[in-house]
Amino acid sequence: MSMLQKLRENRSSQGTLLALPTTFWMVALLVLPLLLTTVISFGKRSPDGEVIYTFTLNNYIRLAGFDPNCPPADGTCFNPLYLQILGRSLSLAFNTTVLVILMAYPLAYFIARSHPRKRNTYLFLVLIPLWTNFVIRVYAWMMLLRKEGVINNLLGLLAGWIGYDFKPLEMLYTQGAVLVGMVYEFLPFMILPIFTSLEKIDNSLYEAAADLGANPIRTFRRVTLPLSLPGVVAGTILVFIPVMGTFIVSDILGGRQVILVGNLIQRQFLDARDPTFGSAASLILMIMTLVVTYFYTRKFGFGEEIVAA
Amino acid sequence: MNPYRRSPAIILASSLVYLFLYAPIFVLILYSFNASRTNIIFAGFITNFEPRPTLQAGLVTASPCGPFHWFCELSHNREVMSAARNTLTIAVISTIVSTVIGTMAALALQRYEFKLKPFTQVSLYIPIVIPEIVMGIGILTLFSQLFGVLNEALKLQADSRLTLGLGTVIVSHIAFSIPFVTLIVQARLQGFDKSFEEAAMDLGANEWTTFRRVTFPMLLPGILSGCLLAFTLSLDDFVITFFTNGPGSTTLPIYLYGLLRRIITPQVNALSTVWIAIVFVAVLLIQQSQNRKV
Numbered sequence: 001m002s003m004l005q006k007l008r009e010n011r012s013s014q015g016t017l018l019a020l021p022t023t024f025w026m027v028a029l030l031v032l033p034l035l036l037t038t039v040i041s042f043g044k045r046s047p048d049g050e051v052i053y054t055f056t057l058n059n060y061i062r063l064a065g066f067d068p069n070c071p072p073a074d075g076t077c078f079n080p081l082y083l084q085i086l087g088r089s090l091s092l093a094f095n096t097t098v099l100v101i102l103m104a105y106p107l108a109y110f111i112a113r114s115h116p117r118k119r120n121t122y123l124f125l126v127l128i129p130l131w132t133n134f135v136i137r138v139y140a141w142m143m144l145l146r147k148e149g150v151i152n153n154l155l156g157l158l159a160g161w162i163g164y165d166f167k168p169l170e171m172l173y174t175q176g177a178v179l180v181g182m183v184y185e186f187l188p189f190m191i192l193p194i195f196t197s198l199e200k201i202d203n204s205l206y207e208a209a210a211d212l213g214a215n216p217i218r219t220f221r222r223v224t225l226p227l228s229l230p231g232v233v234a235g236t237i238l239v240f241i242p243v244m245g246t247f248i249v250s251d252i253l254g255g256r257q258v259i260l261v262g263n264l265i266q267r268q269f270l271d272a273r274d275p276t277f278g279s280a281a282s283l284i285l286m287i288m289t290l291v292v293t294y295f296y297t298r299k300f301g302f303g304e305e306i307v308a309a
Numbered sequence: 310m311n312p313y314r315r316s317p318a319i320i321l322a323s324s325l326v327y328l329f330l331y332a333p334i335f336v337l338i339l340y341s342f343n344a345s346r347t348n349i350i351f352a353g354f355i356t357n358f359e360p361r362p363t364l365q366a367g368l369v370t371a372s373p374c375g376p377f378h379w380f381c382e383l384s385h386n387r388e389v390m391s392a393a394r395n396t397l398t399i400a401v402i403s404t405i406v407s408t409v410i411g412t413m414a415a416l417a418l419q420r421y422e423f424k425l426k427p428f429t430q431v432s433l434y435i436p437i438v439i440p441e442i443v444m445g446i447g448i449l450t451l452f453s454q455l456f457g458v459l460n461e462a463l464k465l466q467a468d469s470r471l472t473l474g475l476g477t478v479i480v481s482h483i484a485f486s487i488p489f490v491t492l493i494v495q496a497r498l499q500g501f502d503k504s505f506e507e508a509a510m511d512l513g514a515n516e517w518t519t520f521r522r523v524t525f526p527m528l529l530p531g532i533l534s535g536c537l538l539a540f541t542l543s544l545d546d547f548v549i550t551f552f553t554n555g556p557g558s559t560t561l562p563i564y565l566y567g568l569l570r571r572i573i574t575p576q577v578n579a580l581s582t583v584w585i586a587i588v589f590v591a592v593l594l595i596q597q598s599q600n601r602k603v
Contacts, residue, residue, distance in 0.1 A: 131591070
């Protein structure tokens, strides 16, 4: 039997062959890089910034705040800088997610309960900011928040009218600026999944609740909220994971004042030239997001809405 | 009872969220018509047309393009044009490759049983649950280590040395696009009535004819939406490109990011406005074509 004939009859080899390029790409550009990152994180940096393959925990010890060259028992070398960066990233991701849910939910509800003919227009208005480039959207906030920016100008005008002596506010390069930027960047990723799950709720459920004497608040708590939870869960995953790793927002709107894990990693690869330390930091970042996502989805389930978005 | 009744509080909250979404975009667009070169305060529109641009105390008072002065400047900007060309080249090639091999994988995963199937399926979820920066630095490390070894082993000199560039960006874009194409086409295959294909086979069509005449046309909408998503993801990508691009392979998002750290003229706004206009038209067309199908 020729090779070709064999192949024609063997469905298992056909399947393998069809999936081969994809499997290759996934192994070569996702699995292999992750393994390499892991290996390198245990290595060390040579004086000229090259990677030396060895096994040492020094990078992780440094991340935990200790100086590997210092006797660990003596506690004077403890510097929580990196732990603070990790903590700041976690709390920023948490705050962003909460704020985004609070803003996205009413809008998603508004769109889902609007007349079908208008619904597409309202959705369209969410898609435009979503598909506008990430860097452009950060730039927009830079224009608004600058010391000579639009918000300060408007406030100055307003103050002029009421005769108040106005000093421009320092808004750019603060934690608040980074938070606003993150909320702005990721808001659409929460609106869409919540909308998808709200849209599925059959109108008769609302009618039944009303008929049975439930007031609007009770209806929301007992009908709307539980049924839209899968959308909130999916949105949370779509927002929380990228916020943890983003470095542009903090770079542009936070300047050197707000450093997140993403900035730490980026600098190790570009400025500081210590890929081994950067790899250790990115491995910790990955583990943190996986752990949070795991416990979160175990509690609330993994929404199908993630694909819909 | 009117099913579309919403409380005033919801309407007010939604309006405020829409305002939050659009105020920055509005300011961005307005400033791309700014007469002020420093772009700090909006100094009004450029109203006069003159064959040569005239400058007075930092203000552009007249231009051959009138209010569209900065857009004309943009079209003469060599760096922008080359970045736009790179962006399109990368998007077109990575979309074609990822659509073809992603669709093949979707067919394999949905219709065939093979040993590697669970592994391939799970690997598709990696880019969804892992922050992009982790993928980016992983790929960067892989390329730099690999190229280091190859350059050393093959004793490559100067120009022939392997470096980061268009090639590495394209290969990486294919990697993050495939999962989206495969998952979308797979979802389409799942909700598929197999009886059409069985009927074709019963009527004597062989497997290839059945695929060409029945399966493929039915899959086409799924393949097209996967293709479209891959294209937009590639155009829009910042993080992966940031770590895998090299000299001469700058894309528009990377170029823009570089500008933000230097001096900002209304040209940056003009570039953003053009981008937003393209997004506007594209989303409009996609939405309309989807409405027609339903």
